[in-house]
Structure formats: structure tokens, C-alpha cells
Amino acid sequence: MNETARIPPRSAVGFELAAGQRLTVIDAEGTQVADLLAYARNDVREVVSNGRTFDYEETIRLTTGNRLWSNRSNVMLEIEADTVGCHDFLLTPCSADTFRHFYPDKPVHRGCFGNLAEALAPWGIEADAIPVAFNCFMNVPVGEDGKLSVLPPPSGPGDSITLRAEVDLVIGLTACSAYDSNGGSFKPIDYRIG
Amino acid sequence: MNETARIPPRSAVGFELAAGQRLTVIDAEGTQVADLLAYARNDVREVVSNGRTFDYEETIRLTTGNRLWSNRSNVMLEIEADTVGCHDFLLTPCSADTFRHFYPDKPVHRGCFGNLAEALAPWGIEADAIPVAFNCFMNVPVGEDGKLSVLPPPSGPGDSITLRAEVDLVIGLTACSAYDSNGGSFKPIDYRIG
Numbered sequence: 001m002n003e004t005a006r007i008p009p010r011s012a013v014g015f016e017l018a019a020g021q022r023l024t025v026i027d028a029e030g031t032q033v034a035d036l037l038a039y040a041r042n043d044v045r046e047v048v049s050n051g052r053t054f055d056y057e058e059t060i061r062l063t064t065g066n067r068l069w070s071n072r073s074n075v076m077l078e079i080e081a082d083t084v085g086c087h088d089f090l091l092t093p094c095s096a097d098t099f100r101h102f103y104p105d106k107p108v109h110r111g112c113f114g115n116l117a118e119a120l121a122p123w124g125i126e127a128d129a130i131p132v133a134f135n136c137f138m139n140v141p142v143g144e145d146g147k148l149s150v151l152p153p154p155s156g157p158g159d160s161i162t163l164r165a166e167v168d169l170v171i172g173l174t175a176c177s178a179y180d181s182n183g184g185s186f187k188p189i190d191y192r193i194g
Numbered sequence: 195m196n197e198t199a200r201i202p203p204r205s206a207v208g209f210e211l212a213a214g215q216r217l218t219v220i221d222a223e224g225t226q227v228a229d230l231l232a233y234a235r236n237d238v239r240e241v242v243s244n245g246r247t248f249d250y251e252e253t254i255r256l257t258t259g260n261r262l263w264s265n266r267s268n269v270m271l272e273i274e275a276d277t278v279g280c281h282d283f284l285l286t287p288c289s290a291d292t293f294r295h296f297y298p299d300k301p302v303h304r305g306c307f308g309n310l311a312e313a314l315a316p317w318g319i320e321a322d323a324i325p326v327a328f329n330c331f332m333n334v335p336v337g338e339d340g341k342l343s344v345l346p347p348p349s350g351p352g353d354s355i356t357l358r359a360e361v362d363l364v365i366g367l368t369a370c371s372a373y374d375s376n377g378g379s380f381k382p383i384d385y386r387i388g
Contacts, residue, residue: 045320046322049286049326050244050245050284050326051284051285051286051325051326052286054284054285055285055286056295058342059339059340059341059342060284060336060340060342061339061340061341071286071322071324071325072291072322073289073291073295090245090254091245091248091249092243092248092249092265095267097266097267098249098267101267126239128239128240130265131243131245131265131325132243132244142254142336142340145255146253146254146255146336147252147255148248148252148254
């Protein structure tokens with residue numbers, strides 16, 4: 001597939017990405033977040049790990065040239081292009097629990113977490129096996145005192161990040177459901193495999 | 195048990211901690227790191243999560259009053275006392291792979307990761323289920339550009355952190371095996387349950 005596909009607002013998709021293939025995640029309308037998960041196709045107990053990535057890349061600010069590592073210390077994806085340079089790998093996918101906690105006056109949504117659990121179920125991946133996702137375009141500055149803020153993404157319409165698979169993968173990808181991470185708007189996310 | 199137990203250098207222990215009990219981790223000789231993991235006793239698929247903790251505590255610098263949350267958005271432990279105020283929740287336990295990567299000229303050790311896997315096996319916890327640990331006393335500053343450094347712990351002999359269990363837990367706890375995290379020295383860690 002080389003055409004662009006669309007993830008509707010507040011939903012997710014699951015698909016396979018073969019070693020050597022590239023995934024481009026596109027913020028079609030701007031100011032939107034896409035949570036990205038990756039599992040090894042031949043054993044889904046191997047999964048992308050923020051901690052192992054921080055270990056080996058020695059930074060929490062990942063962009064072109066950085067790699068996303070698994071819990072078994074293997075490279076899963078390499079960032080080949082990035083027009084934004086702002087992504088988060090600290091926070092977990094929004095969920096019914098995070099909606100209750102952060103937005104007590106708003107309707108509860110199953111969030112990216114629930115959407116990913118459904119999208120990944122066909123590969124036997126359970127909700128408990130969903131770790132911190134690589135949150136494309138998400139803007140989470142860390143203060144000098146360690147305090148975290150969630151600000152609107154700096155991405156504009158058409159901004160993108162391209163990652164190349166090092167091994168055969170199962171990918172989960174969302175158009176984010178939370179209020180804070182996308183500046184209060186719910187928008188689609190586009191993606192392309194090539 | 196109210197007496198103090200000792201974890202020998204470069205090893206780990208596993209034990210149960212009942213809801214309401216307190217665990218005090220003591221840096222007996224100073225400048226040493228202890229990796230701490232927590233699993234729900236009644237279902238070990240529930241495990242401490244750095245991402246969920248960062249979500250709800252809204253900081254990466256955790257100390258007295260902060261809580262450690264699980265992947266199911268439940269509080270597992272609350273930090274009740276802390277004489278150091280410097281701990282890491284970004285990096286994964288050192289392992290044979292990290293030894294090969296960071297210390298190619300030194301003997302490979304199974305590290306805290308291998309030690310934890312063995313210590314937790316009696317509860318049916320597999321190596322793949324070991325996430326980022328809460329690394330007591332570990333000193334990992336984050337630069338303005340996101341770059342991570344691993345510096346010697348600021349803890350002196352007898353410094354400690356006390357955590358209270360909110361639910362029945364299985365705990366894994368190490369005396370760290372890596373060179374960088376403890377300033378090149380391998381020392382024991384003491385702990386007390388009360």
C-alpha cells in the first residue's frame with residue numbers, strides 16, 4: 001500500500017509492518033497526537049519500551065536518527081524523517097481511568113488505551129500488555145523541577161514523521177481521544193506505508 | 195519482620211508486602227542504587243508503570259507524598275519518607291545487553307534485570323514482564339535538550355526511602371550491578387519491612 005489511509009477522530013487501527021517498510025504518520029489537520037505502539041510480529045511479548053529506548057538513545061527527545069528499542073533490547077523502528085521534532089515517550093495512552101481523573105466533568109471515553117486494546121486484539125495482545133506508547137507530535141515539556149505539562153502539539157497540517165521497521169512488526173496507531181493532548185480538538189490522523 | 199535485611203552486592207530479592215505494610219530501602223554504605231519493582235499479589239499482570247505514574251503525579255521527580263501507580267491505574271505504593279529526594283523512573287534495569295552496549299571491555303553480568311527475573315520467578319513473573327523499575331537513589335538528570343546522564347547517587351550511608359503498600363504486593367528489589375549508576379562501586383542495599 002502506498003496510498004494514504006485515515007484514522008477517524010478518537011479511534012485506532014492495527015496493522016502489520018514488514019522489516020524494511022516505512023510508516024509515515026501525518027498530522028492531516030495539525031495540532032493532533034497519534035499514539036504509536038509496536039510489537040514483534042513473531043512474538044508479541046516483545047514490545048516497544050520507553051525505558052530501553054531512553055537507555056540506548058540517552059535522550060527523552062527522539063527525532064530523526066533515533067531508534068525505538070524493545071523490552072528485549074532490539075531496535076524495532078528507526079526515525080528516518082521528522083518535520084516536527086516534538087514527540088512524547090513519557091505518558092501512557094489516555095483511558096477511561098485518565099478521563100475520570102483529568103476530566104471529571106466530561107463524558108468518559110475509553111480513549112487511546114481502549115481503542116488500541118481493540119485494534120490489537122486480533123494479534124492476541126491484551127490490554128495489560130499496552131505500555132507507554134510513542135506519542136507522535138505530543139508536546140510534554142519537562143520543567144527543571146521535573147514537573148510535566150501537556151501543551152498543544154506544535155505540528156501543523158501535513159506535518160509528519162517517518163519510521164522504518166527493523167523487524168516484522170504489529171503496529172497500533174491512534175488519532176488521540178484526550179482533550180489536553182490535542183488542544184481540545186479531536187481530529188483524524190493519516191498514515192502511509194511504503 | 196522488623197529487622198533489617200541485606201541484599202548482597204549485584205543481587206536481588208523477591209518478597210511479599212501486604213497492604214498497609216511499609217518498606218524502607220536503605221543505602222547502607224552510600225552511593226548505591228536499588229531497583230524496585232511491584233506487582234499486584236492477586237494478579238501479577240498488574241505492575242508498576244512509570245508512564246501511569248508520570249500521568250497522575252505530573253512529575254518525573256518523585257519523593258515524599260508521591261505515589262507509584264500500576265498499568266491498571268491503581269496506586270501501588272506511596273512514598274512516606276525520603277531522605278534523598280533523588281530517584282529515577284526513566285531507565286530500565288541493567289542487563290546482559292546493557293553491559294555489552296555500555297561496557298564492552300568489561301565482563302558481561304546478567305545485571306539487575308537477570309537478578310530480578312530469578313527473584314520474581316517463584317510468583318510466575320517472566321522476564322518479559324519486567325518494566326522500568328523505580329530506581330531508588332539513582333541520579334539521572336535530564337538536560338534542557340532532553341539528554342540523559344547517569345551520575346553517582348547523592349545518597350550517603352544510611353540514607354533511605356520508605357514506601358507504604360496500598361494493596362498486597364510482590365516486590366523485587368536489587369543492589370545494583372552496573373558501573374555508572376553507583377559510581378563504579380558495587381555495594382549492598384539494606385531493607386526493612388514494618
